[in-house]
Amino acid sequence: MTVLAVAEHRRGELRDVSYELAAAGADLADATDSELHLAVVGGDVESFGEALVREGVDAVHTVDHGEEFNHDVSVQAVERLADELDVDYLLLPHTVNGLDYAPAVAERLGLPVVTDAVEMAVDGTLEVTREMYGSKVETTIEVESERAAVTLRPAEWPQAPRGGDAPVEPFDVTIDESAVRSTVTGFEEVGGGDVDISEADVLVSVGRGIGEEDNLDVVRDLAEALDATVSASRPVVDSGWLPKNRQVGQSGKVVTPDVYIAIGISGAVQHVAGMKGADTILAINTDPNAPIFDIADYGIVDDLFEVVPALTEEFGG
Amino acid sequence: MKILVTVTDVAVVDDEFEIEGLDVDERYLTYELNEWDDYAVEEAVQIAEDGENVEVVTVTVGPERSEEAIRKALAKGADRAVRVWDDAIAERDLLDAETKASLLAAVAREEEPDLILSGVQSGDDSFAATGVTLAEKLGTEWAAVVNQLALDTDAGVASVHRELEGGVEELTDVELPAVLTIQTGINEPRYASLRGIRQAQNKPLDVRTLGDLGLDESALETPLRWTATDEPETEGEATVFEGGVDETAGELAAVLREAGVGQ
Numbered sequence: 001m002t003v004l005a006v007a008e009h010r011r012g013e014l015r016d017v018s019y020e021l022a023a024a025g026a027d028l029a030d031a032t033d034s035e036l037h038l039a040v041v042g043g044d045v046e047s048f049g050e051a052l053v054r055e056g057v058d059a060v061h062t063v064d065h066g067e068e069f070n071h072d073v074s075v076q077a078v079e080r081l082a083d084e085l086d087v088d089y090l091l092l093p094h095t096v097n098g099l100d101y102a103p104a105v106a107e108r109l110g111l112p113v114v115t116d117a118v119e120m121a122v123d124g125t126l127e128v129t130r131e132m133y134g135s136k137v138e139t140t141i142e143v144e145s146e147r148a149a150v151t152l153r154p155a156e157w158p159q160a161p162r163g164g165d166a167p168v169e170p171f172d173v174t175i176d177e178s179a180v181r182s183t184v185t186g187f188e189e190v191g192g193g194d195v196d197i198s199e200a201d202v203l204v205s206v207g208r209g210i211g212e213e214d215n216l217d218v219v220r221d222l223a224e225a226l227d228a229t230v231s232a233s234r235p236v237v238d239s240g241w242l243p244k245n246r247q248v249g250q251s252g253k254v255v256t257p258d259v260y261i262a263i264g265i266s267g268a269v270q271h272v273a274g275m276k277g278a279d280t281i282l283a284i285n286t287d288p289n290a291p292i293f294d295i296a297d298y299g300i301v302d303d304l305f306e307v308v309p310a311l312t313e314e315f316g317g
Numbered sequence: 318m319k320i321l322v323t324v325t326d327v328a329v330v331d332d333e334f335e336i337e338g339l340d341v342d343e344r345y346l347t348y349e350l351n352e353w354d355d356y357a358v359e360e361a362v363q364i365a366e367d368g369e370n371v372e373v374v375t376v377t378v379g380p381e382r383s384e385e386a387i388r389k390a391l392a393k394g395a396d397r398a399v400r401v402w403d404d405a406i407a408e409r410d411l412l413d414a415e416t417k418a419s420l421l422a423a424v425a426r427e428e429e430p431d432l433i434l435s436g437v438q439s440g441d442d443s444f445a446a447t448g449v450t451l452a453e454k455l456g457t458e459w460a461a462v463v464n465q466l467a468l469d470t471d472a473g474v475a476s477v478h479r480e481l482e483g484g485v486e487e488l489t490d491v492e493l494p495a496v497l498t499i500q501t502g503i504n505e506p507r508y509a510s511l512r513g514i515r516q517a518q519n520k521p522l523d524v525r526t527l528g529d530l531g532l533d534e535s536a537l538e539t540p541l542r543w544t545a546t547d548e549p550e551t552e553g554e555a556t557v558f559e560g561g562v563d564e565t566a567g568e569l570a571a572v573l574r575e576a577g578v579g580q
Binding site for chain 1: 329330332333334335336339342357358385393402404408409411413414415418437440441443444445446447448450452453455458459460461462476478479480481483484485486487488489490491492498501502505539541542545546547548549551553555556558559562565566567568569570572573576577578579
């Protein structure tokens with residue numbers, strides 16, 4: 001049997017999830033007595049190919065086509081490679097670009113697709129663990145077929161260490177350019193501006209629980225009393241109450257302050273990805289089951305409109 | 318021009334809940350219009366308002382319950398709605414992305430839209446795969462996680478920004494027709510006006526069964542089984558302060574002072 005995991009790169013660099021896919025793939029290959037193949041499509045395939053020689057990998061395939069990710073190219077290349085290798089399990093990243101081609105390539109190969117896996121186990125069949133309801137429950141999806149595509153949530157698996165002696169082989173595939181009907185024309189950095197929240201020592205961070213824009217003063221007062229910087233989770237920025245440069249999380253900034261105070265933030269996985277590196281995490285939330293308490297060091301389960309002003313007062317605000 | 322918007326209602330779980338069988342007990346669930354779809358509807362309605370002869374049609378796979386969310390989309394400006402449901406669908410525990418896409422594709426083939434907008438994901442099961450699967454089934458282009466959209470219908474091109482990780486956006490042109498999965502924040506969804514809510518009651522909402530769409534139960538076949546649901550074990554070891562606000566705020570203040578904050 002064969003497991004194929006496809007690496008991800010952007011603007012000249014392999015992304016960490018590539019090595020996580022290698023580690024997850026090695027476990028799955030062990031459990032199913034399979035070979036593990038890795039692939040990378042586009043970019044600096046020579047150096048990417050070498051970097052993907054990791055423990056547990058049997059072969060690395062490189063497709064030299066274009067500099068950046070293009071979903072039409074990736075779909076064609078992965079489809080052809082999966083056919084060629086007679087792949088049983090196809091592992092792809094549950095990233096923004098993964099979401100942009102994994103469902104299409106699975107559909108084309110006739111594979112069932114399970115997305116956003118946080119764990120995989122093999123007990124006769126493949127069992128995939130994934131979360132539902134904003135991480136409130138974990139569900140098991142059993143794949144009752146011999147073959148499947150699975151997208152893996154980033155940062156859930158360790159990175160496979162360098163090692164082994166997998167050959168790096170160019171895979172020659174002719175891309176049908178007439179079927180490439182999308183063009184990546186550039187990239188744009190967003191979230192610049194007056195404040196760099198990733199430089200702050202203390203962040204007072206506000207989430208959906210603040211309810212409305214006018215209530216933000218409660219948080220600003222605390223930040224002022226603590227000489228801290230205000231940041232936010234996605235819903236506050238989506239609503240236009242704070243600018244994009246204040247957003248902490250997967251699509252915003254990754255921050256590592258000494259102290260992070262999460263106010264009215266439930267702690268969705270995309271948010272946690274941006275702040276779990278903080279030294280000390282404090283959380284104030286009315287929901288005792290909010291995932292933010294899984295990562296917080298200290299917490300108060302109470303109404304932020306009571307707690308935050310009281311806290312501000314403690315510091316003479 | 319015709320825009321098809323996929324709309325679903327999603328279950329939101331109460332703070333405190335119990336699991337009954339495979340799912341959260343119905344007593345702890347409330348249903349609402351999926352947040353991502355709210356943005357997709359808004360985007361379609363804005364295109365309709367800016368253009369001429371643009372029809373916005375919503376399509377939903379869902380039971381009668383979902384008509385509340387559908388009426389909300391109609392109240393915000395969609396012109397009419399199609400809801401797909403069938404006893405055979407109701408019997409299924411899991412509606413995976415591929416199955417949903419098959420049902421939506423059957424409607425799309427009848428409607429022949431120029432553009433399909435879909436939320437990036439639904440807030441409950443979060444597969445985030447339905448829109449792109451739908452595009453592949455229809456043989457159209459697509460773009461996932463779109464947070465900016467400019468249409469050039471004469472040239473037949475949608476110029477989009479895709480929101481990548483880490484504050485980077487990818488600028489991409491895709492050929493129309495296309496399925497775009499819409500990210501939150503792309504616009505500011507309106508509130509339905511009273512007039513809109515009244516009008517929505519009279520807008521067409523067609524219910525279609527598998528048979529109506531020329532499908533049979535084989536369209537629902539999948540090798541995926543939903544076999545277990547658990548509450549994740551708390552990994553954290555948070556010290557949770559209890560008591561009145563004066564007390565708890567005092568404790569938190571002590572932690573902050575200990576860390577050298579606000580000195």
